[in-house]
Amino acid sequence: MNSVFGKLTPYNTIIHRLDPRVKIISLIALMVMCFLPYGNYANRFIILGGLFLIILFIMLLGRVSFLSFLKSLRHIWFMMVFLVIIFALIPQAGDTSTKHVMIAFENGYTIYWEGVLQTLHISFRLGLMLSLTLILTSTTSPMDLTYAFEWFLSPLRLIKFPTQIISMTLSLALRFIPTLLSEANKIMKAQKSRGVDYQRGFLGKKIKSVTTLIVPLLVSCFSRSDELSLAMNARGYEPYEKRTSYNILIFGLKDVVAIFVVLILVGGFSTLCYFTNNVEGFDDMINMIFGVATF
Amino acid sequence: MQIKCENIKYIYNPKDPNSYYALDDISLEIEKGDFVAIVGKTGSGKSTLIQTFNGLILPTSGYSQVEYFYITSDKKLFKSKIKNLSKQEQIDNKKQYMLRKKVGMVFQFPEYQLFAETVLKDVMFGPRNFKVPEEEAKELSKKALSEVGISEEYYEKSPFELSGGEKRRVAIAGILASNPDILILDEPTAGLDPDGKKDLIKLIKEIHESGKTVILVTHDMDVVMECASKVVVLNDAKLMKICTPEELFNGDDFETFALEIPTFYKFKKMLIEKGYKKDISSINDFDSLMGVLGEKHE
Numbered sequence: 001m002n003s004v005f006g007k008l009t010p011y012n013t014i015i016h017r018l019d020p021r022v023k024i025i026s027l028i029a030l031m032v033m034c035f036l037p038y039g040n041y042a043n044r045f046i047i048l049g050g051l052f053l054i055i056l057f058i059m060l061l062g063r064v065s066f067l068s069f070l071k072s073l074r075h076i077w078f079m080m081v082f083l084v085i086i087f088a089l090i091p092q093a094g095d096t097s098t099k100h101v102m103i104a105f106e107n108g109y110t111i112y113w114e115g116v117l118q119t120l121h122i123s124f125r126l127g128l129m130l131s132l133t134l135i136l137t138s139t140t141s142p143m144d145l146t147y148a149f150e151w152f153l154s155p156l157r158l159i160k161f162p163t164q165i166i167s168m169t170l171s172l173a174l175r176f177i178p179t180l181l182s183e184a185n186k187i188m189k190a191q192k193s194r195g196v197d198y199q200r201g202f203l204g205k206k207i208k209s210v211t212t213l214i215v216p217l218l219v220s221c222f223s224r225s226d227e228l229s230l231a232m233n234a235r236g237y238e239p240y241e242k243r244t245s246y247n248i249l250i251f252g253l254k255d256v257v258a259i260f261v262v263l264i265l266v267g268g269f270s271t272l273c274y275f276t277n278n279v280e281g282f283d284d285m286i287n288m289i290f291g292v293a294t295f
Numbered sequence: 296m297q298i299k300c301e302n303i304k305y306i307y308n309p310k311d312p313n314s315y316y317a318l319d320d321i322s323l324e325i326e327k328g329d330f331v332a333i334v335g336k337t338g339s340g341k342s343t344l345i346q347t348f349n350g351l352i353l354p355t356s357g358y359s360q361v362e363y364f365y366i367t368s369d370k371k372l373f374k375s376k377i378k379n380l381s382k383q384e385q386i387d388n389k390k391q392y393m394l395r396k397k398v399g400m401v402f403q404f405p406e407y408q409l410f411a412e413t414v415l416k417d418v419m420f421g422p423r424n425f426k427v428p429e430e431e432a433k434e435l436s437k438k439a440l441s442e443v444g445i446s447e448e449y450y451e452k453s454p455f456e457l458s459g460g461e462k463r464r465v466a467i468a469g470i471l472a473s474n475p476d477i478l479i480l481d482e483p484t485a486g487l488d489p490d491g492k493k494d495l496i497k498l499i500k501e502i503h504e505s506g507k508t509v510i511l512v513t514h515d516m517d518v519v520m521e522c523a524s525k526v527v528v529l530n531d532a533k534l535m536k537i538c539t540p541e542e543l544f545n546g547d548d549f550e551t552f553a554l555e556i557p558t559f560y561k562f563k564k565m566l567i568e569k570g571y572k573k574d575i576s577s578i579n580d581f582d583s584l585m586g587v588l589g590e591k592h593e
Contacts, residue, residue: 009311009312010312010313011312065310067310183407186402186407187407187408189346189351189400189402190400190402190405190407190408191408192351192395193349193351193395193398193399193400193402193470194395194408194420194421194424194469194470194473195392195395195396195421195424195425195473196424197392211410212408212410212420215410216407216408216409216410219407219409219455220407
């Protein structure tokens with residue numbers, strides 16, 4: 001089953017070996033870099049293009065399949081179409097005198113370059129976010145992610161927040177995703193054998209088809225969770241007891257280097273953001289170097 | 296020949312470091328009216344193989360054939376195979392909808408597929424999908440339910456109120472109601488109590504006696520010995536042997552396939568080891584063996 005998020009690929013690359021906490025922090029930092037304002041559209045595309053190249057390099061290091069990235073992009077098509085409708089096709093409100101006309105129709109309706117570029121810009125940012133998430137999920141096991149979240153939540157213990165229960169719930173939920181997917185797959189096959197077609201048909205038929213999947217899946221889900229809670233009780237699980245962990249996350253030299261690299265990137269992109277917004281003539285310099293029209 | 300597999304291979308997770316062959320170059324033929332048992336240790340490819348028979352899984356290379364239906368992911372091969380068929384058969388092949396009607400598949404723990412509000416509605420679901428008119432579907436469903444021993448008082452009950460064994464029988468009725476020519480069962484007796492198991496085996500035998508081809512995936516060698524006319528042995532995705540149950544259980548290589556010895560053969564082996572004098576090596580059923588043992592006492 002395809003998903004926006006990747007499936008862990010069992011390689012042993014440097015990215016796989018990084019501490020999950022470092023990966024999560026880096027992911028957040030690089031995502032913020034995607035959303036900084038980099039001046040005019042030409043600047044934005046060039047700088048985000050640079051960021052994309054860096055992400056591609058990380059993907060290469062982590063042996064994350066580029067094909068799976070392209071596949072995950074399929075899931076944002078709907079969003080892109082929606083954005084096109086919002087930014088390019090809906091008439092622009094307010095002062096349009098400073099905007100650049102792309103197509104002017106006879107009835108007075110106009111599509112502006114700004115609208116199209118805005119759509120492309122947002123889609124580009126979303127694509128970058130997706131690729132970053134894909135790197136994290138393709139190179140980190142769900143259990144490692146849970147340990148990292150538990151670590152991030154640990155300060156909340158001071159105010160008696162039940163972080164261990166939350167992380168146990170999270171790890172159980174993550175643990176059961178593949179089980180539920182395989183269960184769903186089995187049920188789908190069983191229903192297909194009874195003539196259900198999940199691919200074809202109109203909305204009504206599709207909703208009916210999905211019912212044949214959802215009802216048995218929910219029943220099995222509840223029965224599994226029931227069995228699991230009984231099994232946990234039988235093995236003496238006590239949610240409010242102090243717990244130790246079998247897996248201890250260790251922050252090593254490679255993690256320090258990774259944090260250092262991310263800090264350099266954050267510094268670099270923040271500087272670019274500052275220059276594009278506050279230093280006069282910087283836009284023209286970009287224009288001069290790349291020969292692109294800036295607006 | 297009703298079912299044929301020609302050099303089929305199936306790879307799980309291709310292009311992934313975890314990819315592996317679930318089926319590796321399997322070729323076999325099954326005749327109409329056969330009772331075939333597919334055996335092998337866990338992970339040997341049994342369930343994958345049967346799923347190629349009704350198009351739930353398309354072989355990565357090679358093809359499975361069920362009457363005029365061709366099942367393969369090799370588009371070129373598929374086109375070349377169906378080009379000489381009639382127009383209707385070509386359409387059927389492309390939709391593979393009729394194939395599902397022809398080949399009924401009962402999965403392991405089929406009770407998990409139940410979803411409708413009432414038992415009768417759930418059983419009618421299959422025939423209705425195959426465009427059987429409502430009244431006829433109702434009749435077929437009632438017939439299937441009576442075949443599996445579910446009485447009329449259950450028809451309007453929710454399937455979720457039933458016991459485990461009853462649920463399973465309802466799920467099997469859901470497949471039988473579509474009246475398939477070929478019935479495939481994937482470990483149907485798993486998790487049933489001895490009585491439930493006995494009843495189910497009796498039912499499967501009756502279905503076979505009614506003229507249907509039955510394919511059974513099982514780990515229970517007593518069932519294989521009792522029911523099957525042909526055994527297909529798989530091991531590590533490869534076809535090891537196609538033979539009769541007698542040939543398999545009397546053979547030397549039986550233990551290499553990690554299969555359990557049926558009770559009868561365990562008993563026969565024990566007699567020979569304990570020094571029973573008469574030649575009982577060619578005896579393959581309890582009745583004949585009891586006859587020979589009786590002779591000794593006289």
